[in-house]
Amino acid sequence: MVQKNIIDVRNLSKSFDISSKEPGLKGTIKHFFKRQTKSLKVIKDISFKIKEGEIVGFLGANGAGKTTILKMLCGLIYPSEGSILVSGYLPFRRKENFLKNITLIMGQKQQLIWDLPPIESFYLNASIYDLDKFEAKSRIKKLSEMLEIDKELFIPVRKLSLGQRMKSELLAALIHEPNILFLDEPTLGLDINAQRNLRKFLQKYNKETNATICLTSHYMKDITSLCKRVICVHEGAISYDGKLDLLLKKLSPVKEILIVCRSEEDAIKLANSSFTVKNKIKNEITIKIENNSITSSLKNILNNFDIEDLFINEPPIDEIIGKVLIKKDYDI
């Protein structure tokens, strides 16, 4: 089935006026009488399309412009140049039907009423989105079971743990069953279990509703377990837009293999063979093998050398992605 583009961004740019002040008393006085502002282009002529049902991760260093892109996509801020179409709407016009189709979740930012149990905020949101009481009740039941917070619905928000609050925020943001989710660091501050549960929930939600999800996160596990496609943002421009596994292969073309030989002689023999040796300590030797020749190389080693043990070291994904955040362009 051919899936239609639900998000279409063309030549999008955003500039902010930033005022700057020199340090010290002189700078303060100068700033008081004459403010110096300059226009800073934080998003630079970006274009991309996202298909219905896709989960796309936006990667980039702090201040790269990921959140600004999400804010423009959901209509929160006005673009300076270019065009955005989300579900056929111009987001910044904030038409009622558009707003009923989307949601934005920002980690650590809450819309729940602090002193009341979350159920009150859920019913309030339900009425804002024109859901009748029966429909609201059934959606709250379904989502609270999926998020496993059915026991916390009647406890004041201020008494909930961060994880429970985040799940409640998610429920409040999803009560109208939006088909486009903008998630800005949704797992920020959550413990490992809460992060995993949230990811599982998002996968399930995507599978059940075919919702499109645009996600930013500094936790690589969020990106690797949810997103097949990533858009890397570097200083306001797109440095890579494509499949995540392709990016990982490109960035990490070799694997390191630690081989424990039965004798030091075998290790010396192996070190003198055609493999690239990273280091050698007594009978332990670490070699580098290209991803596309792993199977044949291992077969060769196992057939020709007396091997006691063998470990394949995957480079940490954070390290690989870290390279993306500081590089301008990836030609893949």
Add this chain to the structure above:
Amino acid sequence: MISKLINRKIFTLLKVQYSNMLEYRVEIALWAISGIIPFFMLNIWTNNNLNESINISDVMLSRYFLCAFFVRQFSVVWVVFSFEEDSLMGKVSPYLIQPLNPFFRYFAQHLAEQITRFPFALIIAFFFFIFNPESIWIPNLSILFLSIVSTFLSFLIQFLIQSIVACLCFWTEKASSIERLLFIPTLFLSGLLAPVVSFPAYVKSWIYLTPFPYLIDFPANLLSGNETNISGGLSMQILWILLLFPLFKKIWSEGTKKYTAMGS
């Protein structure tokens, strides 16, 4: 469409905000008590026989200041402070992408607070009558109804003025300082410190062209039974609302284009 909005969204907002306000009942009681400026002013006026210069009896003057207290209790607005805080903390962002103007939330918050405040205001009035038994009176039903309408219109005017100022947060982050400038004429020209009738004639003619005397002076005079032009006062209140509402809509639509969603 409008009735649907009022029935469902506003009613639910009111219900939820009322539950929220009940969590702060002690603070609201203190707020109600803090609004007793008119009683201090009454004391100053009667002790100095200032009422003689404007031909108002002691009894009518004390009723006026009691009514000024009531009108103030049910028309006090703080939307600029709430919006400014929410704007700086990034809390406005989730509201902006919901199909309901965020100002409806603040509007419901104010109404809910007024409902919560009502019993405390009654208790204060009860003590006022204990110390001023000669001031006890029962306004007739039609006057009472018109006074409630007029107090609500006064609340609407103040809510719109402050909402317009609050929207300036989109340009300058500290819009509340502009509100403080507006507080001065509100304090002196609204009738909170002195009935507008006590001002010199040439000043009065100018004051009545501003929205300020319709905030407290007109509804308080109406409720207390002092002489006042009912239809003229109500018309001016409606006129100010009709002038301020499109201004608010315009500044809102221009301001949201400037929104940078800082703090979020």
